[in-house]
Amino acid sequence: MxxxxxxxxxxxxxxxxxxxxxxxxxxxxxxxxxxxxxxxxxxxxxxxxxxxxxxxxxxxxxxxxxxxxxxxxxxxxxxxxxxxxxxxxxxxxxxxxxxxxxxxxxxxxxxxxxxxxxxxxxxxxxxxxxxxxxxxxxxxxxxxxxxxxxxxxxxxxxxxxxxxxxxxxxxxxxxxxxxxxxxxxxxxxxxxxxxxxxxxxxxEVRRDLWSKIALNLATNPLSVVAQATLAEQFNDPALVPTVTAVLRETIALARRLGVEPRYDLDEMLAIGRAAGPFRTSMAQDHARGAPLELDAIARSVLELAETHELPMPTARTVTEICSFLDGRSDTARDPV
CATH class of the missing domain: 3.40.50.720 (NAD(P)-binding Rossmann-like Domain)
Known part of the structure; x- marks a missing residue:
């Protein structure tokens, strides 16, 4: 071509x-x-x-x-x-x-x-x-x-x-x-x-893709649930354990699929710490009442995890809470 x-x-x-x-x-x-x-x-x-x-x-x-x-x-x-x-x-x-x-x-x-x-x-x-x-x-x-x-x-x-x-x-x-x-x-x-x-x-673009998938999944739903910027998610002691757990779960899924992400856990955490007080795209969408990208960022990953019988409890819990909040936004967008 x-x-x-x-x-x-x-x-x-x-x-x-x-x-x-x-x-x-x-x-x-x-x-x-x-x-x-x-x-x-x-x-x-x-x-x-x-x-x-x-x-x-x-x-x-x-x-x-x-x-x-x-x-x-x-x-x-x-x-x-x-x-x-x-x-x-x-x-x-x-x-x-x-x-x-x-x-x-x-x-x-x-x-x-x-x-x-x-x-x-x-x-x-x-x-x-x-x-x-x-x-x-x-x-x-x-x-x-x-x-x-x-x-x-x-x-x-x-x-x-x-x-x-x-x-x-x-x-x-x-x-x-x-x-x-x-x-x-x-x-x-x-x-x-x-x-x-x-x-x-x-x-091998899939190696870089899984690094981004992990960072997206660890931060976007949580940014809505916690109303937190990237800087807060990667530096606040109350949020860092959740971010780290989701990153670990996603890295494990990538390896189950035969892909080693381009960045390891420590490198992903360092990238996040350097991001600054930025609101994720999902947090921006939620603030203006727009539909959230949960299918692409979260549910697609959980679909692959189910297929490969890999539990992702932290990612699933945060996603379900975020989905609940998105559902309330749907009600606000489409009142009866």
Missing amino acids: TLPDETTPRIAILGAGAVGSLVAARLVQSGLAPSLVARGARLEQLRAKGLWLRENGAEPIHLPVRAASASEAGAQDIVFLALKAHAIEPALPDIARLVTPTTFVVPLINGVPWWYFQGDGARTVRAVDPHGALARFFAPSRLVGAVLFLTASLDDDGAVLASGPERIVMGTVSTATDTDPSATLAPLRSALGATSLAVRFVD
Whole structure:
């Protein structure tokens, strides 16, 4: 699979939330002209005000970006899916307008991705692909796994707020023995290598994925239950034991699946301690009454644990409490 013989690849980011907007900003800063694909009020906001970026408390800067609908953007060479995992299946009609048989698709999602077992039989992860629609739609050969280590949020005025280090790890999804990861990723490496996106390409992306899955599961549900920032979760004596227990449980599950996470327990704890007073994406969603990503971040992991008969008591308890709180939010969102 190669990109068309063009000087500048056609790149679209589907989803103009915090992550999608930050990726778009970095590409624009690197001299590329991506399409930031959005819908509804967010699309109108971007068209009226443009894309604004605030970094580490500095004055905001305006970045010229093409805000477009999927039909306006059209076929692309690289598509970043910056959507919540549960929003991908409903977005398939829009995705179909952007993707061709040669398009690289890079999902920027939390938790266990639907593609985890693609290339290794027809097994799906029900929590994130209950109907198998994503497994049928996306061929493993055109998927690039991505693991995000960054902190971003949207301000009330729609500006993206960026703080702390940023890193994206990418690798091939297919586990076919005849796949050459270096050759498969070469066109993407060429397109993104000169950008300000801090991208690292690896041969075994699932190792990095499990490090992020563990950190997400240990912090996102607990951030809602305890109303705690990352700094509090990794430094407060009342919360550190819970975080540590969930990390241990998730590392054990990864090993049961034959994967050694890129970071060990001590390294994960060190990453968390350095995160600062940041609210997780799940805490941000809960604060504004939005649905929580429990299926991708928590229930998918627990599904795999059940399949492999591995108890995860701490993760399960925190998830169930978080689910209860999310249910109360559902009631508030949809009053009788």
